Amino acid sequence: MAEKTVGEKLKEELFLKKENPLKNISDEKWEKVTAFAQDYKAFLAKAKTEREAVKVSIEIAEKAGFKPFDAAKKYVVGDKYYVNNRGKSIAFVVVGKQPADSGLQITAAHIDSPRMDLKPNPLYEDSDLALFKTHYYGGIKKYQWTTIPLALHGVFAKKDGSVVEVNIGEDDSDPCFVVTDLLPHLAQEQSKRTLNDGIRGEELNILIGSLPFKDDKASELVKLNILKILNEKYGVTEADFLSAELEVVPAVKPRDIGLDRSLIGAYGHDDRVCAYPALAAICEIEVPEKTALCVLADKEETGSDGNTGLASDFLRFVVRDLAEMQGVDYTVALRNSKCLSADVNAGLDPTFKDVMEAKNAAKLNYGAVITKYTGARGKSDTSDASAEYVAYVRNMLDSAGITWQTGELGRVDLGGGGTVALYVANMGVDVVDLGVPVLSMHAPFEVVSKFDVYETYRTMLEFCK
Numbered sequence: 001m002a003e004k005t006v007g008e009k010l011k012e013e014l015f016l017k018k019e020n021p022l023k024n025i026s027d028e029k030w031e032k033v034t035a036f037a038q039d040y041k042a043f044l045a046k047a048k049t050e051r052e053a054v055k056v057s058i059e060i061a062e063k064a065g066f067k068p069f070d071a072a073k074k075y076v077v078g079d080k081y082y083v084n085n086r087g088k089s090i091a092f093v094v095v096g097k098q099p100a101d102s103g104l105q106i107t108a109a110h111i112d113s114p115r116m117d118l119k120p121n122p123l124y125e126d127s128d129l130a131l132f133k134t135h136y137y138g139g140i141k142k143y144q145w146t147t148i149p150l151a152l153h154g155v156f157a158k159k160d161g162s163v164v165e166v167n168i169g170e171d172d173s174d175p176c177f178v179v180t181d182l183l184p185h186l187a188q189e190q191s192k193r194t195l196n197d198g199i200r201g202e203e204l205n206i207l208i209g210s211l212p213f214k215d216d217k218a219s220e221l222v223k224l225n226i227l228k229i230l231n232e233k234y235g236v237t238e239a240d241f242l243s244a245e246l247e248v249v250p251a252v253k254p255r256d257i258g259l260d261r262s263l264i265g266a267y268g269h270d271d272r273v274c275a276y277p278a279l280a281a282i283c284e285i286e287v288p289e290k291t292a293l294c295v296l297a298d299k300e301e302t303g304s305d306g307n308t309g310l311a312s313d314f315l316r317f318v319v320r321d322l323a324e325m326q327g328v329d330y331t332v333a334l335r336n337s338k339c340l341s342a343d344v345n346a347g348l349d350p351t352f353k354d355v356m357e358a359k360n361a362a363k364l365n366y367g368a369v370i371t372k373y374t375g376a377r378g379k380s381d382t383s384d385a386s387a388e389y390v391a392y393v394r395n396m397l398d399s400a401g402i403t404w405q406t407g408e409l410g411r412v413d414l415g416g417g418g419t420v421a422l423y424v425a426n427m428g429v430d431v432v433d434l435g436v437p438v439l440s441m442h443a444p445f446e447v448v449s450k451f452d453v454y455e456t457y458r459t460m461l462e463f464c465k
C-alpha cells in the first residue's frame with residue numbers, strides 16, 4: 001500500500017469523518033443490536049397509546065425494582081421509584097449518590113403518537129352503514145390513514161368511576177376498522193384537490209359495521225346493533241362516549257424491513273423509539289453518581305400542553321419532591337440538571353433528498369442524532385442548546401465509543417417542528433435533543449434503523465449511570 005501523502009494525513013486529522021459506521025461492524029455487536037431490536041419491537045407491539053406505554057413501562061420497571069412513589073417514605077441512595085401521572089405520563093427515578101441540588105441526569109421522551117381520536121359524539125349511521133367520526137391528533141398527512149386496517153384502543157370512563165379498557169383489532173382473530181377512500185374511477189373531482197386536502201379532516205370516518213338489528217319498526221338499526229354489541233361487551237351506552245378516550249391507530253405489528261433485516265417498520269416509533277431506550281437504560285442502572293430521572297410524556301404531538309404534557313409542572317414537582325425530601329433547594333437542583341430530550345429527527349430519504357441540506361441531514365445507520373435546535377422561521381420556538389452543553393454530550397459520546405451524528409429538521413425555511421426540549425430548558429435545565437432518525441415520520445408505518453436504536457440506548461445508559 002502506498003504511503004499517505006501529507007495532505008491525506010492532514011485531512012485525516014482535520015476533517016470530520018463521515019463513513020458508514022456499519023461497514024466494519026463486528027458480528028458480536030450486530031448480535032447485540034438485533035437482540036435489542038427484538039425487545040423494542042415487543043414493547044412497541046404492546047404500547048400503541050400513551051396509556052398502554054405507561055402500563056407496559058411500569059411492568060418492565062417493576063421487574064427492575066421500581067416501586068410507586070410514596071410521599072411519606074424517605075428515599076435513600078439507590079432507591080428506585082416512579083410517579084405515575086394519570087396513567088398517561090410517568091417519571092422514573094433512581095436516587096443517586098450526590099444530593100439533588102448537584103443536578104439530575106434527566107432523559108425525556110414522549111409516548112403519544114399521531115392518530116385519530118373518536119369525537120365525543122362519534123357514532124352514526126349513514127346509508128345503512130355504521131361509522132365513527134374522528135378528530136385527528138398531531139400532525140398527519142390525512143390521505144395516508146385511509147384504506148389501511150385500523151384498531152381501536154382506549155377507555156370508557158363511566159359515571160360510577162369505573163374505567164373500561166378497549167383494545168380491538170390487534171389480535172389476528174379480532175375484527176379491525178377502516179377509513180374508506182374513493183375509487184379512482186370516480187375521483188376526478190377529488191384528484192384536483194391538493195395533496196394536503198386530498199382527504200379532509202371530516203372525511204376521516206371509521207367504518208365499523210353494517211348489520212341491522214332485527215326489528216321492523218325502529219330506525220337506525222345498524223347503529224343500534226353496534227351499540228348492542230358495545231353494551232354487551234363493555235356495559236356502555238351511547239352517552240358513555242362523552243367521557244371516553246378512544247384512539248384509532250394502525251392495526252399493524254412491528255416488522256423487520258429489508259432483505260438484510262436491518263430496519264424496523266412500525267406504527268408509533270415517534271417517539272417510543274427513544275422512550276424505550278431511555279426506559280431500558282434507567283432500568284439497568286443500579287447506583288448512579290447523580291440522580292437519574294426518566295420522564296415519558298404525553299401530548300408532545302399537540303404542543304406539550306395539558307397536565308400530562310411537559311409544558312406542565314409535572315416534571316418540576318417530581319424534582320421538587322425529591323429535593324425537599326433531601327432538604328435541598330429544588331430550583332438549584334433544576335439549574336444544575338442536564339437533560340437529553342430523547343426525540344426523533346427526520347432521516348434523509350433518498351426519494352426526497354431535496355427537503356434536506358445534505359451537510360446537516362441525519363442518515364439512517366449513522367447512529368444517534370444530536371439536534372442542537374429544532375423550530376422554524378429563524379430558530380423560533382426552540383431551545384437552542386448551548387455550545388458548552390453540546391460539547392459535554394459530544395465528549396460523553398466519543399469517550400464511550402458511541403456512534404452519533406448531527407441533524408437539522410430539513411432545509412432552512414422549508415418547515416420545521418418542535419420537541420419537549422424547550423419546556424425542560426425553560427425550567428433552567430441544560431437540554432439538547434438526541435434520538436433516532438426516522439423515515440416516513442408521522443405516517444401509519446414509520447421506519448428506523450436497528451443500529452440507531454441501539455446506539456440511542458447506549459447513549460441513555462451512559463448519560464444516566
Ligand SMILES: [Zn+2]
Pocket residue numbers: 270301442
Ligand atoms: Zn412527532
